[in-house]
Amino acid sequence: MSHLQPVRGTRDLIGGTCRRFRHIARTAADTAALYGFEEIETPLLESSAVFLRTLGETSDVVSKQMYVFQDRGGDEITLRPEGTAGVARAFISEGLGQHLPLKLFYAGPMFRYERPQKGRYRQFQQFGVELLGVDSVQADIEVIAAAARVLRALKVDHLAKLQLNTIGDQESREAYRRNLVAYLRGHVAELSEDSRARLEKNPLRILDSKDDGDRATLRNAPRFEEFLNEASKAFFARLQDGLSGLGLAFEIDPLLVRGLDYYCHTVFEFTTDAIGAQNALLAGGRYDGLIKSMGGPPTPGVGWAAGTDRLELVIPELTPAPRPVSIVPLGEAAEREAPALGERLRAAGLRVDIGYGGNMSKRMKRADKIGARAAVILGEAELAKGVAQIKDLRQGTQREVALADLAKELARDD
Numbered sequence: 001m002s003h004l005q006p007v008r009g010t011r012d013l014i015g016g017t018c019r020r021f022r023h024i025a026r027t028a029a030d031t032a033a034l035y036g037f038e039e040i041e042t043p044l045l046e047s048s049a050v051f052l053r054t055l056g057e058t059s060d061v062v063s064k065q066m067y068v069f070q071d072r073g074g075d076e077i078t079l080r081p082e083g084t085a086g087v088a089r090a091f092i093s094e095g096l097g098q099h100l101p102l103k104l105f106y107a108g109p110m111f112r113y114e115r116p117q118k119g120r121y122r123q124f125q126q127f128g129v130e131l132l133g134v135d136s137v138q139a140d141i142e143v144i145a146a147a148a149r150v151l152r153a154l155k156v157d158h159l160a161k162l163q164l165n166t167i168g169d170q171e172s173r174e175a176y177r178r179n180l181v182a183y184l185r186g187h188v189a190e191l192s193e194d195s196r197a198r199l200e201k202n203p204l205r206i207l208d209s210k211d212d213g214d215r216a217t218l219r220n221a222p223r224f225e226e227f228l229n230e231a232s233k234a235f236f237a238r239l240q241d242g243l244s245g246l247g248l249a250f251e252i253d254p255l256l257v258r259g260l261d262y263y264c265h266t267v268f269e270f271t272t273d274a275i276g277a278q279n280a281l282l283a284g285g286r287y288d289g290l291i292k293s294m295g296g297p298p299t300p301g302v303g304w305a306a307g308t309d310r311l312e313l314v315i316p317e318l319t320p321a322p323r324p325v326s327i328v329p330l331g332e333a334a335e336r337e338a339p340a341l342g343e344r345l346r347a348a349g350l351r352v353d354i355g356y357g358g359n360m361s362k363r364m365k366r367a368d369k370i371g372a373r374a375a376v377i378l379g380e381a382e383l384a385k386g387v388a389q390i391k392d393l394r395q396g397t398q399r400e401v402a403l404a405d406l407a408k409e410l411a412r413d414d
């Protein structure tokens with residue numbers, strides 16, 4: 001690989017693509033603000049310990065995907081693969097426990113060493129919310145409603161389906177885990193290599209396997225719902241009632257378990273058929289044990305994160321940016337005057353480009369190329385008279401305007 005190419009799985013976002021990313025992040029932040037989420041920006045670098053046990057040492061993210069390195073001082077550092085553990089770390093190290101309940105919104109790049117494909121990158125962007133300090137299901141309902149509203153604001157709600165499941169409390173999970181392992185031990189020969197490796201360490205992840213043989217074996221496996229205790233069942237029932245009450249449609253997917261270890265009770269994903277294999281646009285769940293497991297005060301939490309790169313693939317085209325005007329100075333005196341004229345017009349709120357060099361035809365071509373709606377032609381004779389020509393590039397008409405009136409005239413044309 002040439003060192004002058006972007007690193008595999010990373011990319012340059014240029015022009016219109018960048019604008020689409022900004023639109024998504026801004027729409028998400030505006031929508032989160034409607035719910036009272038405050039922004040938080042945690043570092044891209046964290047101590048590796050922040051992720052190791054919290055996400056689960058046998059999770060794909062920790063075992064295969066993290067960018068881990070020793071810095072020059074010998075500290076073990078990880079480029080953050082996701083946002084939740086960093087927010088939990090900040091909650092503890094900044095003493096945010098004084099301010100519960102806490103509603104946080106974040107957006108920014110994440111890093112995972114995965115095989116790149118459509119909708120999957122090694123550096124990708126997420127935005128997400130975390131609601132800390134509320135153990136009631138109202139919090140789950142509210143964050144899922146916020147997710148649905150973001151997708152609606154981005155005009156992709158018709159492409160996204162909400163998949164929902166519960167993985168219960170710890171007692172239910174342990175009961176299920178024992179039974180699932182007992183069943184799968186009887187079918188070890190039919191399991192894929194990956195699933196065999198997970199059998200002792202992280203059997204619930206086998207439910208998530210894409211391997212056809214595994215899926216066939218799982219068809220007769222014990223089901224989670226049989227092992228949910230009463231409290232877990234009641235929590236899930238209240239969640240479904242709450243979502244239905246808000247008119248939010250969902251499907252229950254009993255095999256949805258999510259790839260990170262910190263979850264309990266609610267897990268969900270908004271998926272789409274519009275991209276291909278990487279079908280999750282937004283995903284999350286409840287993580288009541290996470291902050292305690294990191295040494296903080298026991299604090300429940302629920303939240304989600306969305307993949308900006310995937311949303312960018314499916315949002316509709318944006319309305320084009322307003323077209324600029326282009327100043328076309330002809331001759332030395334006009335060239336000297338052009339920057340000041342540009343500044344005056346920009347101060348009046350106009351988008352202004354200046355044709356820097358070449359003859360009239362070259363400068364007019366540049367105006368055309370950047371999609372200018374008008375050219376302000378400033379020649380020596382015009383300058384001496386205190387006027388300029390406005391050439392309307394949409395209609396091809398031209399008129400003379402006093403320099404003092406230019407801003408007003410151009411604003412009127414827009």
Ligand code: HAM
Nearest residue numbers: 082084120121124280281282283284285303304305307
């Ligand atoms: P996650 O499911 O790992 O959850 O990621 C959330 C979303 O990030 C995915 O649904 C997907 O849209 C996007 N994403 C993940 N990996 C990639 C990738 N390699 N390329 C492009 N997009 C990707 C979490 O990260 C949890 N922290 C979510 C959460 C917040 N749970 C509770 N609070």
